[in-house]
Amino acid sequence: MRKLLVIFSLVSLLLTAVAQAELTIEITEGIKRRPVAVVPFGWQGNSPDMPLDIAQVISSDLVRSGRFSTIPVDDMLQKPTTGVDMDFDDWSILGVEAVVVGTVTQSGENAYNVQFQLFDVFGRDQLLGYRMPASRGTMRRVAHRAADMIYEKLTGIKGVFDTKVAYVTAEQRGNGQLYSLIVSDQDGENEYKIMESTDPIMSPAWSPDSRRLAYVSFEGNRSSVFIQTLRTGNRIQVSSKPGINGAPAFSPDGRKLVLTLGGVDGNLDIHVLDINSKQAKRLTTHRAIDTEGSWSPDGRYIYFTSDRSGGPQVYRVSVNGGQAERITFDGSYNARPRLSPDGSKLAMVHLEDGNYRIAVMDLERKDLLILSGGRQDESPSFAPNSDTLIYATRQQRNGVLESVTADGLIRQRLTSGEGDVREPVWSPFQRF
Amino acid sequence: MPQFKLILASLLVALLAGCSSPTLPDPDPSETGYGESGSGADTDGYDSDGLGEGEFVDFDPSGGELASILYFEFDSSELRADDTETVTRHARQLAENANLKVRLEGHADERGSREYNIGLGERRSQTVRRMLLIQGASASQISTVSFGEERPAAFGSTEDAYSQNRRVEINYTN
Numbered sequence: 149m150r151k152l153l154v155i156f157s158l159v160s161l162l163l164t165a166v167a168q169a170e171l172t173i174e175i176t177e178g179i180k181r182r183p184v185a186v187v188p189f190g191w192q193g194n195s196p197d198m199p200l201d202i203a204q205v206i207s208s209d210l211v212r213s214g215r216f217s218t219i220p221v222d223d224m225l226q227k228p229t230t231g232v233d234m235d236f237d238d239w240s241i242l243g244v245e246a247v248v249v250g251t252v253t254q255s256g257e258n259a260y261n262v263q264f265q266l267f268d269v270f271g272r273d274q275l276l277g278y279r280m281p282a283s284r285g286t287m288r289r290v291a292h293r294a295a296d297m298i299y300e301k302l303t304g305i306k307g308v309f310d311t312k313v314a315y316v317t318a319e320q321r322g323n324g325q326l327y328s329l330i331v332s333d334q335d336g337e338n339e340y341k342i343m344e345s346t347d348p349i350m351s352p353a354w355s356p357d358s359r360r361l362a363y364v365s366f367e368g369n370r371s372s373v374f375i376q377t378l379r380t381g382n383r384i385q386v387s388s389k390p391g392i393n394g395a396p397a398f399s400p401d402g403r404k405l406v407l408t409l410g411g412v413d414g415n416l417d418i419h420v421l422d423i424n425s426k427q428a429k430r431l432t433t434h435r436a437i438d439t440e441g442s443w444s445p446d447g448r449y450i451y452f453t454s455d456r457s458g459g460p461q462v463y464r465v466s467v468n469g470g471q472a473e474r475i476t477f478d479g480s481y482n483a484r485p486r487l488s489p490d491g492s493k494l495a496m497v498h499l500e501d502g503n504y505r506i507a508v509m510d511l512e513r514k515d516l517l518i519l520s521g522g523r524q525d526e527s528p529s530f531a532p533n534s535d536t537l538i539y540a541t542r543q544q545r546n547g548v549l550e551s552v553t554a555d556g557l558i559r560q561r562l563t564s565g566e567g568d569v570r571e572p573v574w575s576p577f578q579r580f
Numbered sequence: 581m582p583q584f585k586l587i588l589a590s591l592l593v594a595l596l597a598g599c600s601s602p603t604l605p606d607p608d609p610s611e612t613g614y615g616e617s618g619s620g621a622d623t624d625g626y627d628s629d630g631l632g633e634g635e636f637v638d639f640d641p642s643g644g645e646l647a648s649i650l651y652f653e654f655d656s657s658e659l660r661a662d663d664t665e666t667v668t669r670h671a672r673q674l675a676e677n678a679n680l681k682v683r684l685e686g687h688a689d690e691r692g693s694r695e696y697n698i699g700l701g702e703r704r705s706q707t708v709r710r711m712l713l714i715q716g717a718s719a720s721q722i723s724t725v726s727f728g729e730e731r732p733a734a735f736g737s738t739e740d741a742y743s744q745n746r747r748v749e750i751n752y753t754n
Contacts, residue, residue: 366727408699410726412723484695497693524691526693571694
């Protein structure tokens with residue numbers, strides 16, 4: 149199993165970062181990291197060690213966010229496992245803002261309780277106390293969930309550590325390529341191949357409940373759209389018409405897919421497919437390329453790419469049909485629109501001085517902010533908190549993944565061991 | 581093994597077009613790897629009862645009698661002038677052999693958005709399709725598929741690779 153590794157991170161768009169070999173995290177003046185401490189959790193159970201080093205997972209999450217640094221365990225003057233043992237003076241000397249302590253208690257053969265507390269060192273106050281049941285199978289998610297709660301308390305932004313990412317890889321195999329559709333935790337752990345094919349796989353899209361993925365497969369040298377249930381691996385073919393079947397995206401209620409159909413004449417248009425009845429309704433009829441539909445979070449509009457004006461630009465059309473309205477006017481190439489889950493921002497691929505970059509448009513102010521710095525960046529996808537995006541960029545010949553905050557200040561590169569990685573899509577919030 | 585199929589299809593065309601005897605290619609698929617130009621031309625004739633003398637046929641996928649790959653300029657779905665004759669020959673073959681079927685596979689270079697590139701590849705396939713139809717092929721003989729940038733003929737982010745990838749492959753499917 150390959151593992152996504154954070155090999156490089158934190159580049160301010162405004163400042164040129166100085167590269168240092170083998171650094172996991174790189175800090176620039178673009179953003180000041182807040183020092184916090186995550187004390188190793190106490191353990192009360194039948195075996196010598198707890199099933200998972202929870203404090204390590206929480207610490208990695210906070211550091212990977214780019215907003216926090218954690219002090220080394222060896223520097224800690226005390227290692228309390230509950231709040232009653234906290235000595236705030238020991239922590240204010242070290243200059244940390246907040247301290248996380250906790251305990252894992254075994255309550256059955258495969259039953260545990262994870263409890264943790266978050267303290268504000270300067271205010272000498274408990275900010276959060278929480279307890280969650282866990283099994284060995286859910287322990288890692290419980291740790292991510294704890295990190296999400298801590299992150300939200302300290303930043304006011306919902307954490308996305310307990311989320312997943314899906315992406316496509318391509319590897320050379322004989323004369324051709326082997327394409328795989330992968331789902332992993334947001335930190336690259338638990339990588340799982342849900343589908344592979346010697347024909348291309350494209351355009352994965354999450355259902356709103358995170359249980360299904362829609363994607364395009366070219367098996368049999370024709371394009372088809374499938375919906376696959378992650379838990380069972382079962383899939384249904386929902387569109388396999390003559391010509392193009394592409395660019396699926398779920399409606400906010402999960403009952404419909406927007407997709408692109410080309411027909412025998414190859415006129416790509418936006419259609420909305422009712423998944424149960426398989427009835428498709430055509431929303432655009434222009435003879436130009438209309439594709440890459442994406443729903444507004446309120447379910448009222450489809451944003452899409454069209455080259456009806458010459459080059460590709462972003463338009464939107466009501467889900468009831470009617471006249472399309474042009475949204476982007478800045479530059480000659482704006483494609484693959486994706487709305488932030490809060491509906492305030494539109495991410496796209498934007499051509500800037502010969503480079504394809506990820507840009508975000510504030511839908512109220514209409515200004516465009518370029519977030520990425522590669523030559524061929526593509527496939528932006530918002531995290532469910534609307535604060536961060538993931539996208540694909542090139543490292544030599546291979547595609548690798550990067551994430552960036554929507555303000556452009558924190559950028560991280562994720563890479564995987566082999567192959568060409570593309571089309572990352574961030575899952576919605578996971579349910580317990 | 582698109583090229584291998586192409587060779588078989590080409591032989592079929594040759595046969596249907598009135599050649600007196602078939603020639604068979606070396607059926608080693610490794611000899612007919614995708615993207616190798618002209619290597620499939622290594623054919624052997626053989627004699628058999630009732631059949632006349634065979635003849636060697638030279639297949640050149642890059643522009644000869646049965647050329648199957650057409651290249652396009654950046655951001656264009658216009659056929660190059662020197663390719664129109666090639667398409668005309670395919671149209672004639674299809675018109676004269678109603679049981680022949682082709683799949684037009686459109687491709688784009690890697691720049692820009694993937695699904696939009698699917699659209700650009702399809703636009704190129706449709707240019708070829710329309711020309712085939714105008715010149716006598718029937719709609720039921722032609723299917724199109726666009727792979728966009730997903731199945732490059734050449735890897736790398738160079739102008740040379742891009743120009744090899746902006747293409748339509750005409751593949752006979754029977």
